[in-house]
Amino acid sequence: MPRCAISSCILLCLMASNSGPRPPPPPALRHTRRHQPPHHTHHKNTHHHHHPTPSDLLLYTKISPIGSSCKNYQNLLHKYMNCTPFTLCPNDSPLVEDLILRGCHPLPRRRCFSTTAAVIPALLPTDPFSPLPENIALPSHYSCNNFSCFAGLKSELGFNMQIEKTRFSVYKTDLDLPIPQLLQLAKSAKSVIRLAIDIGGGTGTFAAQMKLQNVTVLTTTMNVGAPYNDAVALRGLVPLHVPLQQRLPVFDGVVDLVRCGHAVNRWIPVTAMEFLFFDVDRVLRGGGYLFLDHFFSRRLDLEKVFTPLIGKLKYKIVKWAVANKTDSGGVKNMEVYLTALLQKPLITK
Ligand SMILES: *[C@@H]1O[C@H](CO)[C@@H](O)[C@H](O)[C@H]1NC(C)=O
Ligand SMILES: *[C@@H]1O[C@H](CO)[C@@H](O)[C@H](O)[C@H]1NC(C)=O
Numbered sequence: 001m002p003r004c005a006i007s008s009c010i011l012l013c014l015m016a017s018n019s020g021p022r023p024p025p026p027p028a029l030r031h032t033r034r035h036q037p038p039h040h041t042h043h044k045n046t047h048h049h050h051h052p053t054p055s056d057l058l059l060y061t062k063i064s065p066i067g068s069s070c071k072n073y074q075n076l077l078h079k080y081m082n083c084t085p086f087t088l089c090p091n092d093s094p095l096v097e098d099l100i101l102r103g104c105h106p107l108p109r110r111r112c113f114s115t116t117a118a119v120i121p122a123l124l125p126t127d128p129f130s131p132l133p134e135n136i137a138l139p140s141h142y143s144c145n146n147f148s149c150f151a152g153l154k155s156e157l158g159f160n161m162q163i164e165k166t167r168f169s170v171y172k173t174d175l176d177l178p179i180p181q182l183l184q185l186a187k188s189a190k191s192v193i194r195l196a197i198d199i200g201g202g203t204g205t206f207a208a209q210m211k212l213q214n215v216t217v218l219t220t221t222m223n224v225g226a227p228y229n230d231a232v233a234l235r236g237l238v239p240l241h242v243p244l245q246q247r248l249p250v251f252d253g254v255v256d257l258v259r260c261g262h263a264v265n266r267w268i269p270v271t272a273m274e275f276l277f278f279d280v281d282r283v284l285r286g287g288g289y290l291f292l293d294h295f296f297s298r299r300l301d302l303e304k305v306f307t308p309l310i311g312k313l314k315y316k317i318v319k320w321a322v323a324n325k326t327d328s329g330g331v332k333n334m335e336v337y338l339t340a341l342l343q344k345p346l347i348t349k
């Protein structure tokens with residue numbers, strides 16, 4: 001069972017990453033070591049040929065037991081830990097993103113003070129679609145130094161609240177599962193959606209729409225290229241700063257719905273995706289839903305790789321819609337979108 005091997009590996013790797021002589025593994029764990037999945041996962045898969053380099057968000061999504069990948073990025077870690085005690089921490093949030101994206105979640109840096117703005121914040125908006133505040137100066141490593149500038153960039157980034165307000169509410173094609181319909185499906189199955197997680201949720205618009213329905217949604221999001229975590233928080237929503245390969249920081253069986261948006265797609269190594277799905281299974285209650293929203297892959301891989309992978313969960317298929325991805329990249333690579341709603345069975349398999 002690779003799953004168990006990974007969790008027992010956490011211990012081993014934490015021990016291994018300590019300096020000094022490496023203690024032998026405890027006898028009970030020794031036999032599990034050779035079952036560890038390889039650390040270089042599927043970046044070189046045949047079905048990943050001939051494609052542009054994926055974004056950093058996906059490039060470093062590998063299976064790595066907690067803390068162990070810090071060993072592979074000692075330069076970055078060294079840089080990160082290089083601070084003067086009892087003074088302000090260096091202003092290095094891009095470095096922090098780099099470490100977390102690579103699966104290295106160092107504990108908070110000890111004994112330095114993080115930089116915070118010296119202003120008392122305004123009340124949070126009651127409407128999560130209010131424009132983001134204009135008077136906040138953003139760090140200089142972004143291409144924009146205020147939110148209104150981000151709102152004027154590509155609308156897919158999610159900073160234009162006029163556009164965000166319209167998302168998840170209309171049905172245009174079979175690939176759409178608008179929130180009213182989603183809630184109706186749950187209701188007609190005598191189920192209920194109260195708590196949810198949105199994986200890779202950008203600026204938090206799914207959570208914002210669900211908030212209007214009195215549903216609480218946590219949004220996992222990274223700050224790659226734009227201040228997504230800041231935006232989610234300023235909307236009065238809760239951002240979780242975790243990459244795709246990290247265990248979801250909630251307890252087992254406590255959420256009713258997990259949505260995987262665009263960030264979950266064929267660029268994730270298959271092994272990592274399997275772990276992601278099984279962690280979703282861990283946090284979902286019986287009868288809870290997994291919502292794959294516009295998952296994209298090559299048509300052939302959907303049949304040969306991802307449908308069987310999703311099938312491993314043994315969930316009930318409530319919705320399953322596949323259609324060609326018609327943008328230029330999609331046509332060139334013969335990609336399709338899948339939107340699926342899957343329900344975790346009530347009985348333990
Ligand atoms: C936001 O930034 C843009 C581009 O730097 C600038 O033109 C604009 O005046 C700024 N807006 C505010 C409200 O500061
Ligand atoms: C959400 O809760 C508020 C306050 O209890 C209530 O007035 C409102 O009708 C609820 N909205 C929905 C969509 O259930």
Ligand SMILES: *[C@@H]1O[C@H](CO)[C@@H](O)[C@H](O)[C@H]1NC(C)=O
Nearest residue numbers: 299323324325331333334335
């Ligand atoms: C989808 O794309 C494939 C080629 O990749 C093509 O053969 C098929 O006709 C397309 N289907 C639709 C409905 O356009």
